[in-house]
Amino acid sequence: MRTCIALGPTLFVALLAGCATARQTSSALWPRYALEASRRWQLNLPGGERFDASGLCFAPNGDLLTVSDRGASVYRIEFIPNANAADLEKLSDCFTPEQLASSAGEKTGRYDCEGVTADESGRIYLCEEEDRWILRCDPRSRWVERLKIDWSPVQKYFSPTDRNASFEGIAIGGGRLYVANERERGRIIAVNLDTLKVVDDFEVRSSVVSFWRPHYSDLCWFRGELYVLMREDHVILRIDPRLHRVLAEYDFRAIEFAPENRYRLVIPFVGVMEGLAVDAHDFWLVTDNNGLGRERYPADTRPTLFRCPRPDASSPTGR
Numbered sequence: 001m002r003t004c005i006a007l008g009p010t011l012f013v014a015l016l017a018g019c020a021t022a023r024q025t026s027s028a029l030w031p032r033y034a035l036e037a038s039r040r041w042q043l044n045l046p047g048g049e050r051f052d053a054s055g056l057c058f059a060p061n062g063d064l065l066t067v068s069d070r071g072a073s074v075y076r077i078e079f080i081p082n083a084n085a086a087d088l089e090k091l092s093d094c095f096t097p098e099q100l101a102s103s104a105g106e107k108t109g110r111y112d113c114e115g116v117t118a119d120e121s122g123r124i125y126l127c128e129e130e131d132r133w134i135l136r137c138d139p140r141s142r143w144v145e146r147l148k149i150d151w152s153p154v155q156k157y158f159s160p161t162d163r164n165a166s167f168e169g170i171a172i173g174g175g176r177l178y179v180a181n182e183r184e185r186g187r188i189i190a191v192n193l194d195t196l197k198v199v200d201d202f203e204v205r206s207s208v209v210s211f212w213r214p215h216y217s218d219l220c221w222f223r224g225e226l227y228v229l230m231r232e233d234h235v236i237l238r239i240d241p242r243l244h245r246v247l248a249e250y251d252f253r254a255i256e257f258a259p260e261n262r263y264r265l266v267i268p269f270v271g272v273m274e275g276l277a278v279d280a281h282d283f284w285l286v287t288d289n290n291g292l293g294r295e296r297y298p299a300d301t302r303p304t305l306f307r308c309p310r311p312d313a314s315s316p317t318g319r
Helices: 009-022 101-107 152-157
Strands: 030-032 039-043 053-058 064-068 074-079 085-090 115-120 123-130 135-139 143-145 167-173 174-182 186-193 198-202 218-222 225-230 235-240 245-251 273-278 282-287 303-311
Touching: 030 123, 053 167, 053 218, 053 282, 064 115, 074 123, 085 186, 115 218, 123 167, 152 186, 152 198, 167 225, 174 218
Parallel strands: 030 245, 039 085, 053 115, 053 273, 115 167, 167 218
Antiparallel strands: 039 303, 053 064, 064 074, 074 085, 115 123, 123 135, 135 143, 167 174, 174 186, 186 198, 218 225, 225 235, 235 245, 273 282, 282 303
16 A cells, blocks of 8 residues: 655655656666557446555456455456446455454454465465465355464564555465565565465566665566566566566556546656556556546546556467
C-alpha cells in the first residue's frame, strides 16, 4: 500500500529533481522493450466499495486473481463479453473471517494484503504487509494457516518503524516462495517451501537511474524465471532467480501516463502499478490508484487492468 503525504516545498523540489533523473537509463547489459497495451478493463468495485488492487496472479485453472490491500479476501476477475469492464468476484471459501479467527488476537490493525499467488495444487498464498505474515489457504480443505517462517536472516532489511515498507509481492516456483520487501531496503527473499527456511536474498536494479532505492511492487514466476514489478521505475524485470541476473527489462511508462489512463495523483510522477501476472503471450498489470479517479474521468475511481502483448513472446511457451 502506498500512502500519499503532504510535501514541503524543498522536499517536493528534490523529488521533482529525482523524477527528472529517474527516466535516465544506464547502458543496460540486457534487452529493453517498451510495452503497449492491447486491452484495458476497468474493474467494477465490489459492492461499490473502494478497491485498491495490490496483487495479481493466475491460478492453475486459469482464473486471474487479485487482492485489495484493504482486507484478506481474494477476488476472481470475471471478464464481461464485449465490454471494457470486468467484475470482481470474491472467493467465498478463501481467507474468510472464520478461517482467520485463530490469528485474530495477534493481528496488528486490519489485514494489509499486498500480494497473491498460487501453487500447482491450487493453494492460495497472501503476503500481509503490516505484520509480515505469509498466509496459505487450501480451498479444498478450507484450511488457512500462517506459515511459521523465521525471518531473522533478513531482519536487517526490515524497517523498524515503517510497517508500510514491507512485504509487497509474492510468487512461488522451483520449490521456493519468493517475497519482496518493498522499499527502504528493497530485497527479494527466497524461502524453501518444505523447510520454511530463508535460503536466499538479493537485490536487482533496473537500468533506470533513480532518485530512490529499488521499490518492488509485485513478483511473478513463469517457466523458471522470476518477474519483478518496479512501480517507481515503471518497468518489469525478468530475472534468473538463482544467479540474480537481469535477463530483460520491459518499460510500461507510456501506458501508465497515457492521457486515457493517467490517474489524478497527489505526486504526479509516482507509479500506480501494483499487480503483475505473466503468461506466454502477455503481461497483465493492475493499478492501485488509492481510490482516485483518472484525469479524464475523475469520478471513476475503479482500478485499471491492462493486457500488454509480450514483445519477446517467441521465446517462452506455455504457462
